[in-house]
Amino acid sequence: MGISYKHQIIVVGAGLAGLRAALEAKAAGLDVAVISRVQPVRSHSIAAQGGINAALGNAEGGRDDNWEKHTFDTVKGSDYLADQDAVEIMTKEAPGIVYEMEHWGCPFSRTAEGLIAQRPFGGAEFPRTCYASDITGHALLHTMYERSVKEEIKVYEEYLLLSIVKNADSCAGVIALNIKNGEIEAFEADAVIMATGGCGRIYNKSTNALINTGSGMAAVYLTAGVPLKDLEFVQFHPTSLYGTNILITEGARGEGGYLYNCKGERFVKELAPRDIVARSIQTEINEGRGYDNAYVLLDLRHLGKKKIIERLPGIRDICIHFAGIDPIDAPIPIQPGQHYSMGGIDTDAKGATSRPGLYAAGECACVSVHGGNRLGGNSLLDTIVFGKLSGRFASEYVKTKKKSGQGQALSLHLQEIKSKIHRLENSTGKEKPTDVRNQLKETLTENAGIFREKSKLQKGLAKVKELKERYKNIHIQNKNKKFNLDLVRNLELEGKLELAEVIVAGALNREESRGSHFRTDFPERNDEKWLKHTIASFVNGTVKIGYKPVTITQFKPQARTY
Amino acid sequence: MVTFKIARFDSDKDKEPRFQTYEVPDEKEMSVLEALFYIVENLDGSLAFRYSCRGAVCGSCAMRINGQNRLACQTLIKKLGSTTITISPLPHLPVQKDLMVDMESFFAKYEKIKPYLINNDPIPDKEFKQSFKERAEIDEMINCILCGNCYSACTMAATNSDYLGPAALTKAYRFYADSRDTAKAERLRIIDGEDGAFRCHTLFNCAEVCPKNIVPTYSIQKLKGAACFK
Ligand SMILES: Cc1cc2nc3c(=O)[nH]c(=O)nc-3n(C[C@H](O)[C@H](O)[C@H](O)COP(=O)(O)OP(=O)(O)OC[C@H]3O[C@@H](n4cnc5c(N)ncnc54)[C@H](O)[C@@H]3O)c2cc1C
Numbered sequence: 001m002g003i004s005y006k007h008q009i010i011v012v013g014a015g016l017a018g019l020r021a022a023l024e025a026k027a028a029g030l031d032v033a034v035i036s037r038v039q040p041v042r043s044h045s046i047a048a049q050g051g052i053n054a055a056l057g058n059a060e061g062g063r064d065d066n067w068e069k070h071t072f073d074t075v076k077g078s079d080y081l082a083d084q085d086a087v088e089i090m091t092k093e094a095p096g097i098v099y100e101m102e103h104w105g106c107p108f109s110r111t112a113e114g115l116i117a118q119r120p121f122g123g124a125e126f127p128r129t130c131y132a133s134d135i136t137g138h139a140l141l142h143t144m145y146e147r148s149v150k151e152e153i154k155v156y157e158e159y160l161l162l163s164i165v166k167n168a169d170s171c172a173g174v175i176a177l178n179i180k181n182g183e184i185e186a187f188e189a190d191a192v193i194m195a196t197g198g199c200g201r202i203y204n205k206s207t208n209a210l211i212n213t214g215s216g217m218a219a220v221y222l223t224a225g226v227p228l229k230d231l232e233f234v235q236f237h238p239t240s241l242y243g244t245n246i247l248i249t250e251g252a253r254g255e256g257g258y259l260y261n262c263k264g265e266r267f268v269k270e271l272a273p274r275d276i277v278a279r280s281i282q283t284e285i286n287e288g289r290g291y292d293n294a295y296v297l298l299d300l301r302h303l304g305k306k307k308i309i310e311r312l313p314g315i316r317d318i319c320i321h322f323a324g325i326d327p328i329d330a331p332i333p334i335q336p337g338q339h340y341s342m343g344g345i346d347t348d349a350k351g352a353t354s355r356p357g358l359y360a361a362g363e364c365a366c367v368s369v370h371g372g373n374r375l376g377g378n379s380l381l382d383t384i385v386f387g388k389l390s391g392r393f394a395s396e397y398v399k400t401k402k403k404s405g406q407g408q409a410l411s412l413h414l415q416e417i418k419s420k421i422h423r424l425e426n427s428t429g430k431e432k433p434t435d436v437r438n439q440l441k442e443t444l445t446e447n448a449g450i451f452r453e454k455s456k457l458q459k460g461l462a463k464v465k466e467l468k469e470r471y472k473n474i475h476i477q478n479k480n481k482k483f484n485l486d487l488v489r490n491l492e493l494e495g496k497l498e499l500a501e502v503i504v505a506g507a508l509n510r511e512e513s514r515g516s517h518f519r520t521d522f523p524e525r526n527d528e529k530w531l532k533h534t535i536a537s538f539v540n541g542t543v544k545i546g547y548k549p550v551t552i553t554q555f556k557p558q559a560r561t562y
Numbered sequence: 563m564v565t566f567k568i569a570r571f572d573s574d575k576d577k578e579p580r581f582q583t584y585e586v587p588d589e590k591e592m593s594v595l596e597a598l599f600y601i602v603e604n605l606d607g608s609l610a611f612r613y614s615c616r617g618a619v620c621g622s623c624a625m626r627i628n629g630q631n632r633l634a635c636q637t638l639i640k641k642l643g644s645t646t647i648t649i650s651p652l653p654h655l656p657v658q659k660d661l662m663v664d665m666e667s668f669f670a671k672y673e674k675i676k677p678y679l680i681n682n683d684p685i686p687d688k689e690f691k692q693s694f695k696e697r698a699e700i701d702e703m704i705n706c707i708l709c710g711n712c713y714s715a716c717t718m719a720a721t722n723s724d725y726l727g728p729a730a731l732t733k734a735y736r737f738y739a740d741s742r743d744t745a746k747a748e749r750l751r752i753i754d755g756e757d758g759a760f761r762c763h764t765l766f767n768c769a770e771v772c773p774k775n776i777v778p779t780y781s782i783q784k785l786k787g788a789a790c791f792k
């Protein structure tokens with residue numbers, strides 16, 4: 001039972017972070033390959049709408065912008081939980097990587113002088129968000145993919161990562177399911193870079209792609225002995241389309257859109273940071289000032305037809321196709337939805353985890369540059385900057401690494417995983433996966449959502465533990481080898497359950513309110529006790545929580561007011 | 563209830579596709595993709611199809627729905643105005659399983675046209691400048707999500723396996739028309755000839771099925787013009 005493939009570096013994930021990491025490793029002269037659950041342009045980065053932050057100073061009113069101001073806005077936005085040294089790296093790199101994407105062909109929108117256009121976004125002092133109308137993620141991911149075609153980056157498509165294989169003090173490679181034929185295959189590598197994106201689909205109202213199940217984070221947590229950081233910090237986007245929860249970009253408010261409750265009142269400063277706007281909207285809904293106890297309205301009509309068509313054509317399309325509404329003529333029904341995971345695989349500012357040879361970048365990682373709340377436009381930036389840096393540092397690591405017998409560890413582990421899958425496929429349990437999956441999503445939204453409190457979190461934790469038990473008796477209907485969605489989705493469910501436990505346990509412990517984590521029973525931030533990162537490790541089948549300090553360089557924590 | 567007639571095919575077992583029928587409760591604003599998930603979760607876990615974004619941006623879920631190539635996620639059942647919905651994989655592409663087709667030839671042609679910006683000038687410190695007008699020329703083409711709807715609907719691509727097809731040619735024009743691209747002559751060489759732009763007989767099948775309202779024929783006609791006068 002051998003090893004299927006061998007490369008110096010394996011990148012898992014073909015979104016912006018993964019492709020950028022692979023390009024960097026390739027440029028460093030290494031043999032690198034990417035494995036991905038989907039064809040690269042099907043990755044969730046494609047869905048980003050609003051833009052990417054960099055202090056270029058191109059916009060009228062943004063000329064005095066610089067990386068220091070970008071750093072301050074990011075740190076303040078994070079509610080001081082971000083590591084300031086890492087934020088500085090990101091904001092200094094920002095203009096360079098945006099120009100590089102432009103040189104590679106990214107079709108950014110333009111200013112009258114022909115420069116990259118920038119728009120205002122929440123929590124930023126200047127119009128700093130570079131955009132390509134409202135399809136910035138699409139423009140960036142296609143450009144990154146085009147570059148990877150040019151550089152002949154090898155991508156193994158439709159593989160689901162199952163496990164990281166360890167050696168004594170390094171990483172031996174990964175085991176993945178070949179979705180096309182059902183084979184379990186081993187990839188040997190000197191270093192592995194994780195770039196598997198977010199885990200939004202643990203919640204039932206999410207703006208995320210259906211494939212954002214967190215399976216990469218879960219594999220690291222469960223099999224690599226590497227902890228997750230700050231996973232209780234979950235961003236709820238204020239404006240997702242009522243019904244499907246497809247995102248309506250913050251750019252819509254950036255361009256001047258208003259929010260109205262059912263009394264026709266504007267109830268919040270539209271461009272305050274996301275956590276604040278999301279809570280205001282949810283409060284309106286909870287207190288009966290929404291519509292159908294479910295949504296409020298985002299009105300773009302006063303922007304006029306021309307501006308809507310020019311700046312927000314994708315949003316208009318979404319409203320027409322998915323809600324039967326043209327925002328030129330009618331306001332858009334919106335509600336908050338899970339949007340982004342500030343937490344993730346614990347890394348340093350080089351993308352390195354505590355296991356030598358294992359790196360992570362993008363939404364699956366937590367450096368941390370977003371702390372308790374991410375500013376809009378900073379995530380695309382994070383994916384490319386830390387994608388690049390993790391690619392660079394992983395390459396350096398590989399070049400100096402002593403070779404060790406990786407093959408053996410892989411073969412052994414391959415057998416283990418094969419038996420595990422075999423057991424799962426042949427389980428005679430009676431539990432329906434759909435029930436477990438749906439109850440998990442409901443529990444998280446209900447008990448670990450926008451507003452949290454002790455009793456609810458306790459209830460949520462008990463429920464997650466119950467569901468973890470029930471998962472052991474799961475029944476898989478489909479026994480086919482080829483494209484077995486049933487199997488894929490149930491493997492993902494296992495990871496979701498574990499991540500859910502980490503989120504709820506971290507939220508229950510953290511008796512304060514900071515950024516997106518809002519405890520109605522502890523409504524204030526408490527720096528004395530809680531200015532620290534949550535570090536969650538998998539020990540004896542459950543989560544063990546510890547903490548580590550936040551790096552503060554320039555900005556002492558202050559009250560966060562807007 | 564809505565009746566779904568879905569083409570099933572597994573190359574290991576079946577010689578030909580067969581249709582299987584499922585009854586799905588008709589919920590308000592349900593998309594075809596959601597109905598497929600309903601089937602997998604409640605009726606038949608063996609059904610295979612591709613999905614990712616569920617928001618018409620990733621291009622995964624192209625399939626033939628009631629006789630037309632569409633995105634399953636973008637197609638609301640209500641809008642089809644029928645109580646029987648027939649779904650089969652995109653035509654003229656090899657079926658891998660059920661509603662999944664092999665997109666290899668589609669991406670091979672995409673790669674053929676050198677789908678990346680080529681600029682051999684010295685790289686500026688900041689951005690390449692581009693005017694509104696220059697950028698507007700590629701506005702439509704950059705929306706392509708590489709779903710394959712147009713390619714599969716194209717009669718010329720179906721009958722000539724070497725034809726680049728509407729999506730690759732649209733991409734070729736997207737770079738040809740980009741004011742920052744300096745490889746115009748090379749691009750015209752690639753799309754010239756009978757397997758390139760000139761194979762297009764302006765049937766507009768492609769434009770009819772594009773979920774992003776792109777008219778590939780426009781790009782192809784522009785390329786033909788440029789190739790004639792080069
Ligand atoms: C609707 C929406 C709009 C957004 N808009 C903006 C915006 O305007 N600005 C901004 O800064 N941010 C925005 N964000 C956030 C940002 O888009 C994402 O955080 C970012 O794109 C994530 O990129 P990534 O490369 O980390 O992961 P992704 O792009 O999600 O890619 C993950 C990759 O990992 C692969 N993968 C996952 N699991 C596995 C596995 N188990 N095995 C193998 N492969 C696997 C997938 O196939 C995929 O290729 C938005 C997010 C959403 C939901």
Ligand code: SF4
Nearest residue numbers: 706707709710712772
């Ligand atoms: S041109 Fe339209 S139909 Fe063709 S691949 Fe692109 S998005 Fe799909």
Ligand code: FES
Nearest residue numbers: 615616621623635
């Ligand atoms: S699932 Fe992405 S286009 Fe339909």
